[in-house]
Amino acid sequence: MIRFIIRRFFQMILVLFIVSLMVFLLSSFTGDPVYMLLPPDATLEEIADMRILLGLDKPLYVQYAIFLQNILKGDFGNSYVYNKPALGLILERMPATMEVVAVSTIITILIALPLGVFAGSNPKSTGSKSIMFGSLIGISLPSFLVGMLLIYLFSVTLGWLPTSGRSIPAITASGKKTYFTINELRHVLLPSITLALGQVAMLIRLLKAGLQETMQKDFIKFAKSKGVSRRNIVFGHALRNALTSTITVFGLSIGDLIAFTTITETIFAWPGMGRLLLTSINVSDRPVIIVYIMVVSVIFVVINFFVDILYTVIDPRIKLN
């Protein structure tokens, strides 16, 4: 186990190294940041000075070495727009993004798990068929459309929930921060549902397919003939086996969730990393884009790492190599 973890750890480092190289190469091929930083009437001398200041006068591999060195020190340079450390800007907005991701993951599991297990264990029933039909609509809906329909229904027409923004944890008179207030919940609800819907539909389909396949295996038939109760068969024998494939895909889909926060945060004006990424893309704020890619890559690599470990906990037959 320890050897496996160490090996996977070095693999993680390797992947992050490759990502940093790709990011560096891609960003150095595109546009010269000098012209974005200086006014259009800058003299040649000013341009040359700026190039030296940014280290752009050195050969590419030296630039990469410096880039890598700075990354390891946690220094990604300052945002061109805010003139503050780019890493700080991203980290400041991370809690907001994680809040939506967490709430929508909870929603996803609460809804998809029971529905998926039901659909998978009674695949021929009407209930299962309507669940599957619903999930097919769910995976056909673009997530921005979900968000807009929710806004139109609950905010514009009914006026029940706020259209956008996040309620920041307030500090009460006693100096304590108030978390999870009703107001906060009202704000986080629509973005989370928007983010969760596609995931719910996907998880239901995965669980159903996995369970349905497992229910036809010989060991299930054996358990049936032994007289094990239906409940026990589904929850004791089948579900565990069906979960292995589901967990891999679901682990990866947390990555998708983070990707789709860019859309959700844009629609709901949610002050998270995704919205910062988009505004930075629009103004070519390269340091911020690079930090975002690196931070998100670290998150994905870590998620994959834990999914692999979780895998072996659920299914001990999988050898660690």
Added chain:
Amino acid sequence: MKRFFESEFFYNYRKSFSAVFGSVIIFLALVIGLIGPFVVPQNPYDQKQTDLSNAYLPPMWEEEGRAEFPLGTDGQGRDMLSVIVYGSRISLLIGISVTVISCVIGTFLGVFAGYKGGKTDSFIMRVADIQLSFPSMLIALFIMAIFGSGIEKLIVTLSFVGWVMFARTIRGETLSVKNQEYIQAAHVLGYSDWRILFRHVLPNVTTPLIVLFTNKIGNVILTEASLSFLGVGVPVTQPSLGLLVKNGFDVLFSGLWWVSLLPGLYIMLLVFGINLLGDFLKDELNPQLN
């Protein structure tokens, strides 16, 4: 052909309401995309045909709607029906061409990796694994952010992230096919590797390919729509359905719902039709689940 119409597959297809319904949607969408521009009331991107004074008219069934603009108009006074038809052409063009390109590249690499084995195999699959550990939409978003919007760029980018699923599936299928006796027989007959690959291996891995292909089109259309919605997909001059939704988003809060929600619903209907057919094909061509 006669054999196809008498097959069990075709029988099940006719009996399946959702599969036929899905095919009808796909067929109609293709027809609309092909001949739509000749039928719709106006070319929305010809400024001589649009009139700013017609801006934001609601669909004809609403109180102030007019029959000449059945689905209302947008902020430039363009007829929404025409705008959606033009936009759907771009969405379909990108969806289909990206799927074809990633299918060709992915299948080639997958068959090659599975058949060759060894270092080639582990290299291709390692690349695929690393790429797969990042959400494809995010990779596409980064690349488009760096290179800027454009239809060709979008097609290249989405194909670049799309080949992986094809390669993985086809490689798995190839592995299970390559040790079959008929392949060994072909080896014994002294056929070249390429001939075995294309004449003997490839035809036997096409079933999962069909399923994957169908589902991928819907998937690509959704990804393209999302990227265009974020403003990093198609250029403003050639709006796809996703960009139309983005353009109408700002006025949604003032209750002008048709400008953004109608193109959005069209995307949903289109992808739903593709998924209905894809779902049927998956169940039908995957004998494990019967």
